[in-house]
Structure formats: C-alpha cells, structure tokens
Amino acid sequence: MxxxxxxxxxxxxxxxxxxxxxxxxxxxxxxxxxxxxxxxxxxxxxxxxxxxxxxxxxxxxxxxxxxxxxxxxxxxxxxxxxxxxxxxxxxxxxYCEGGELFQHIIDNKCLSEEITAYVMKQLFSALEYLHSKKISHRDIKPENFMLHKKNDLSCVKMIDFGLSKDFSASQTMVTMIGSPYYIAPEVILMKYNKNIDIWSMGVVLYIMISGKVPFPGRSENEIIKNVMKSDFHFNYDAFKTCSAECKDLIQ
Structure with a gap:
C-alpha cells in the first residue's frame, strides 16, 4: 500500500x-x-x-x-x-498505565458526585478544546478515556479518534456512527452537529454516578428505540444523594 x-x-x-x-x-x-x-x-x-x-x-x-x-x-x-x-x-x-475509565467505574460500581465532578471537568475541558479545533469526536464513552496512572483520577485522557470528524467545512454531519448506548437521537436521524458529543458526555456522567446506562436494552434496536424516546429516570439509589445541579446537568 x-x-x-x-x-x-x-x-x-x-x-x-x-x-x-x-x-x-x-x-x-x-x-x-x-x-x-x-x-x-x-x-x-x-x-x-x-x-x-x-x-x-x-x-x-x-x-x-x-x-x-x-x-x-x-x-x-x-x-x-x-x-x-x-x-x-x-x-x-x-503511555497511560491506569486503564480505561470504564473499567474504573466497574471496579468501583459507581463514583461519588464529588469525584465525578472532578473527572467531568477534565473531560469537558478536552471536549471544549477539541471543538475549538473544529473536531467532533463522535464516539464519546467511558472506554475512550484513560487514566494516566492506576486508580488516579487526577489526569484522565481522551483517546481513540477513529470516528472523529473535522467539521470546519460543514457544521452538519450525516453519517450514522458511534456506540448505541451513547449516541444522540440526531445521529440516528443522520443530521447532527458537534453537540452530539455533549449528549454523549451526559450519558457518561449518568453512568459515573449510577453505574447504570440511562437507555438500556436487550438488543441494539431496543437501545436505539429507547434513545429516540429520550426517556430516562433517576430512580437508582445513587441518585438519592445526588444534587439537583447534577441531575440538571444530566438533563
């Protein structure tokens, strides 16, 4: 080649x-x-x-x-x-020796609101920078963030730009890609912009707090159907002590 x-x-x-x-x-x-x-x-x-x-x-x-x-x-x-x-x-x-953020969440079942806020500040900082460069990641999920050091959330890194897209020529994107649990309804409708990354960040936030996905399903079609409904709840125990501000950010 x-x-x-x-x-x-x-x-x-x-x-x-x-x-x-x-x-x-x-x-x-x-x-x-x-x-x-x-x-x-x-x-x-x-x-x-x-x-x-x-x-x-x-x-x-x-x-x-x-x-x-x-x-x-x-x-x-x-x-x-x-x-x-x-x-x-x-x-x-x-080299990030700490493994995926996803695995860290699984190992701890869920994260406290204080720790989640600390991590999300880093993730949003990376995303804001990425968007300032006219790049949409298009595959935001806990598996695509790495801990620089083991069990240390002071430095979390965004990875995997295989689905990323330069939107400097056009704000609108039309390709249906991404991971079902995390994709925004606009992606399914195949007409979207960089804000789909923010939707995915909301899903990541929900998972970090609860250890659960907001739009579950036994198949990809069922997951996508639930994403399109955009119907989720705060009934898990972890949300009982969660602040109104955190829930508002997820919504």
Whole structure:
C-alpha cells in the first residue's frame, strides 16, 4: 500500500533502533499495542503497530492520525511520533498505565458526585478544546478515556479518534456512527452537529454516578428505540444523594 499520504508526517526508518519493545499491551483488528521504552532515556510509551494492508479505509486512517498529531491538551492522549517501516505504521503515543475509565467505574460500581465532578471537568475541558479545533469526536464513552496512572483520577485522557470528524467545512454531519448506548437521537436521524458529543458526555456522567446506562436494552434496536424516546429516570439509589445541579446537568 502506498504510504505517501503520511509523507512529511512520518519517520521512514526502523523504529526499533530508537525504541525497545518490552511487552504487548493489547491487540485487535487494528493491530497491536506495545509497551516500549526510549533506548536512550528509558521513557515509556505506548506504540500502536498497524499493518497498512489491514486498514480498510486508509484515507480515513491518515485523517485520524493527522488530527491527533495536531492536538495538544493535557486531557487528550498525545501522539509524539509516526513511523513507517515495511508497510507497518507505528504510532508512538503517551503511555497511560491506569486503564480505561470504564473499567474504573466497574471496579468501583459507581463514583461519588464529588469525584465525578472532578473527572467531568477534565473531560469537558478536552471536549471544549477539541471543538475549538473544529473536531467532533463522535464516539464519546467511558472506554475512550484513560487514566494516566492506576486508580488516579487526577489526569484522565481522551483517546481513540477513529470516528472523529473535522467539521470546519460543514457544521452538519450525516453519517450514522458511534456506540448505541451513547449516541444522540440526531445521529440516528443522520443530521447532527458537534453537540452530539455533549449528549454523549451526559450519558457518561449518568453512568459515573449510577453505574447504570440511562437507555438500556436487550438488543441494539431496543437501545436505539429507547434513545429516540429520550426517556430516562433517576430512580437508582445513587441518585438519592445526588444534587439537583447534577441531575440538571444530566438533563
């Protein structure tokens, strides 16, 4: 596959000359994520190795990489370098050892309002910055936020820009994408703007407080039907001690 689309953005050399690959962190259809360290400084990074031949939409992949490379915010994962070697693209990313926010919520069942407010301030800061750059994430969910350190919510990072969209040319987007539990009704109707990210943030807030999804369902169709109704409740025990301001923000 022609990798010229990243010319000027990537280093075309053997990445292992600079980085020592220590362990495999994750794998999937996208490729493999490794824990790697700089051979000179010892600093640790997460390196995502992507077989270019396996990328179905290479143009979209290049767009995602360029979007991420241009972002610089304390609550957004940092892409430091792009390497290309023997038809493999390597993304050298900031290493977050704390795991997903989603897993942290599961481990704790739910989070207090005080802690949730502390985390949400970081998430909204990242989203405000992203929108200021004319980018809509379009896949906001707890799985797409990482803790920089284990069990430490002082630094949470937004990740995964695979569905992100530059809306500088047009405020309106029409592609139905995202995760059913978190998508806004406008996405289902296939005519929406950046505000769908704010809807998804409301769902994340609800889950952090209660440990439950606001629009449950036994199938994707049932979930989508409930999203379209936009009918949810505050009947879970966690909401009994929740402030009116928090409930108002969710609504």
């Amino acid at each position: 022609d990798s010229g689309d990243l010319t000027g953005w990537s280093i075309k050399n053997n990445i292992k000359e600079k980085y020592h690959f220590e362990a495999k962190l994750a794998s999937g259809g996208f490729g493999i994520v490794y824990l790697a360290s700089d051979r000179k400084t010892g600093e640790k990074f997460a390196v995502k190795a992507i077989q270019q031949q396996r990328v179905k939409d290479y143009k979209s992949f290049v767009t995602e990489v360029k979007i991420l490379k241009n972002l610089d915010h304390p609550n957004i994962i940092k892409l430091y370098e792009i390497w290309e070697w023997k038809e493999v693209c390597f993304l050298v990313l900031e």
